[in-house]
Amino acid sequence: MIYQLLIRLFSPLICLLIVKDSIKKQGGGNFIKQRLGLDYPALPQVSQRIWIHCASVGEVKAAEPLIRALESKYHILVTTNTPTGKQMVNTLFQNTVQHCYLPLDWPFAIKHFLRNCQPTDAWILETEIWPNLYRLCHQQNIELKIINGRLSPKTLKAPSWLQKSYQNSLQYVTQILARSQDDTERFIALGAPANRVITLGNLKYAQITSVSHSPRPIPQEYILLASSHEDEELQITQLWKQLNRPELLVIVPRHPNRSTTIQKQLKPLYPDLLVASTGQYPTEKTMLFLDDRLGQLMPLFEHAKLVIMGGSFAPKGGHNILEPAAYQKAIIIGSDMSDFSEETLFLQQHSGLIQCQNYQELSKTLPLLLNNSTQRQLLGKNAFTAMQSQQGILQNYLAHLI
Numbered sequence: 001m002i003y004q005l006l007i008r009l010f011s012p013l014i015c016l017l018i019v020k021d022s023i024k025k026q027g028g029g030n031f032i033k034q035r036l037g038l039d040y041p042a043l044p045q046v047s048q049r050i051w052i053h054c055a056s057v058g059e060v061k062a063a064e065p066l067i068r069a070l071e072s073k074y075h076i077l078v079t080t081n082t083p084t085g086k087q088m089v090n091t092l093f094q095n096t097v098q099h100c101y102l103p104l105d106w107p108f109a110i111k112h113f114l115r116n117c118q119p120t121d122a123w124i125l126e127t128e129i130w131p132n133l134y135r136l137c138h139q140q141n142i143e144l145k146i147i148n149g150r151l152s153p154k155t156l157k158a159p160s161w162l163q164k165s166y167q168n169s170l171q172y173v174t175q176i177l178a179r180s181q182d183d184t185e186r187f188i189a190l191g192a193p194a195n196r197v198i199t200l201g202n203l204k205y206a207q208i209t210s211v212s213h214s215p216r217p218i219p220q221e222y223i224l225l226a227s228s229h230e231d232e233e234l235q236i237t238q239l240w241k242q243l244n245r246p247e248l249l250v251i252v253p254r255h256p257n258r259s260t261t262i263q264k265q266l267k268p269l270y271p272d273l274l275v276a277s278t279g280q281y282p283t284e285k286t287m288l289f290l291d292d293r294l295g296q297l298m299p300l301f302e303h304a305k306l307v308i309m310g311g312s313f314a315p316k317g318g319h320n321i322l323e324p325a326a327y328q329k330a331i332i333i334g335s336d337m338s339d340f341s342e343e344t345l346f347l348q349q350h351s352g353l354i355q356c357q358n359y360q361e362l363s364k365t366l367p368l369l370l371n372n373s374t375q376r377q378l379l380g381k382n383a384f385t386a387m388q389s390q391q392g393i394l395q396n397y398l399a400h401l402i
Contacts, residue, residue, distance in 0.1 A: 002161040003131055007105060014104060025257060027083035034101035035081075037109020040116035043098065049075040051119035051142075053102055056085040058320060059125040062148055064092055065206040065394050070402075071096045077117055084255075084294060091295035105130040114140055123147050123401065126179075127155075131169045138172035147397065148203040149178040151186040167191025177400055179203065180342050200397055202342065205390035208326045214299035218282050218289070221305050222248035223370070226297055227319040228310030229254055234265045236308065237288065239363045241269055245370065247305060248282055250289045252297055254310060254319065259292035266290070302327045306369060306376060309333045313359065318344070325352060325387055328380035330369060332356060352383030 007014075015036065022031045033039040043049070052067065054060040060080065067076060071093065078089050079102040089099045100117065103109035110133050122137050122144045137144045155166070170176075170192040178184040179202040188194050225236055233251055240249045253262060259277060267273050270288040274280035276296070282289045291300065301307060301324045309331060312318040317339030324331050331353040337344040347353045354369070356362040369376055 001165070003165045007132075011106070018104075022083075025083045031083055031086075031101055034113075035103055037103035037106060037112045040100060040113055042116045043077070043118055045118055046075045048120045049077055049118060050121045050123065051077045051079065051117065052123045052125065053079045053128060054085060054089075054125045055128055056080060056082040057088045060085055060088045060092065061207070061320065061323070062204045063125055066147075066203065066397060066401075067093065067097060069394065069398060077119060087294045102133075105132045107132050107136065110136050114142070121145075126150050127152075129166050129169050131165050134169040134172040144173050145401065146173055146176040146178075146187075147401070149176045149187060149197075150180070150183045151190065153186070156186060156189055163190065175400065177397060182342075198400065200400065201390060201393045202322075203393060203397060204320060204322045204343065205387055206394035206397070207322055208384070208387045208391065211326045212298060214302060216303045217296070217299045218248065218250065218303070220248050220282065220284060220286075221246075222250045222282075222289075222303075223306045223308065223366075224300050224304040225249065225251045225308045226301070226310055226324070227252065227254040229314040229316045230258070230261075232310050232314050233262050235313065235359050236362070237266050237269055239359055239366075240288075243363065243367060245367070247370065248286055248289060250282075250291055250300060250304070252291045252300060254316075256292040256294055259290065262290060262292075297323065301329060304329055306330045306332065306366075308362070311339075312337050313356075313362070321347060321353065322387065325380075325383035328377075328384040330354075330376040330379040331383065332362065332365060332369070334358075334362070347383050347386055350382050350386035352379060352386050354379065 018032055018035045022028065052063055054063050070076060076097040078097050078099050080086050081102055086099055103113050114136060119142055122142050124146050126148050127150055134144060167190060170190065173196065176187050176192055176197045177200045178187060178197055181199050184197050184199045187197050228251055263273065263275060266288065272286060273288045273290060274282055274286055276291040276293050307324040307329045309319055309321055313334035315336050318333060318337035321331055321333065321340060321343055325347060333353060333355050335357045354365060356365050
């Protein structure tokens with residue numbers, strides 16, 4: 001099999017990439033060892049351990065309502081592929097769930113992981129299809145389900161040998177709970193048995209039932225640039241300076257490890273830039289604040305005057321707009337929401353957000369919206385009402401999973 005040959009042939013390169021990833025993302029030795037299939041704690045044997053795999057931060061957030069509904073009754077193990085995913089698990093759940101990193105898809109690594117962690121059920125979030133993982137779970141009678149399943153059209157254009165590998169892997173899955181009818185059809189086209197695929201809707205809509213409330217993190221009025229990527233911080237800060245608005249601009253980068261680079265770009269524009277990781281905090285005179293800490297978005301979403309969603313003005317596919325929608329916030333997005341096209345269309349159909357095609361359009365939209373509290377409130381209310389219409393999704397998932 002080509003897949004099995006390639007993962008063995010490229011093992012040395014994969015090991016180097018894991019070490020590089022650990023250094024870049026500050027994962028430490030534990031990240032390296034567990035991604036290589038080593039050094040897993042031997043968890044105590046229990047009658048049922050639900051293992052939920054979340055690739056990174058976005059999947060952890062999507063699984064949050066589900067985990068909160070189950071954490072008091074079941075032993076739950078959450079795996080991630082990234083250190084930021086682990087940090088999000090720790091931030092959200094403290095010690096109520098266990099965490100480790102999922103190893104790469106080498107048979108010896110998967111066997112070591114399964115032997116030490118002893119899951120009885122495996123729930124894979126969204127798109128992770130690993131042939132050896134799926135096969136070995138089946139051999140060890142671990143019931144495997146894909147939840148909030150999604151597939152991009154690009155997957156169906158993969159090389160024939162890879163599509164065949166996906167098709168074989170999907171035979172080991174007992175159930176696929178897809179987030180849309182399009183995703184259902186793609187899973188079936190990829191080779192999943194049609195009688196095992198069910199359209200349940202997007203689990204992320206369930207976030208409205210688990211939304212948390214926090215004290216106001218910043219006294220003054222502020223707008224929030226959330227989950228920003230390279231060039232978005234600079235472009236939007238330049239735009240903000242030209243607008244000369246009285247509100248504070250708060251920037252939360254998607255990858256906090258970019259903080260030093262961002263500071264170098266923005267300090268020539270705002271010499272009084274304050275940075276959260278250095279212990280600084282906005283004053284009444286602060287005009288720009290960089291919150292480069294992980295896990296701070298929810299309180300910032302809740303109290304923002306308006307939210308600009310990053311990753312959508314840069315070609316990154318956007319980020320989760322349902323989180324600010326759950327707080328009834330006015331949301332502005334850029335032209336690229338390809339990773340969240342279903343959610344974007346859903347809120348657009350309910351007049352729950354504004355899409356700008358470029359920075360020039362954003363510069364015109366921002367002051368109009370900031371000066372019109374009625375329109376901001378209506379946008380937020382429409383987005384929230386749209387999400388309320390999906391409140392039954394969490395119970396539907398629980399009914400199929402437990």
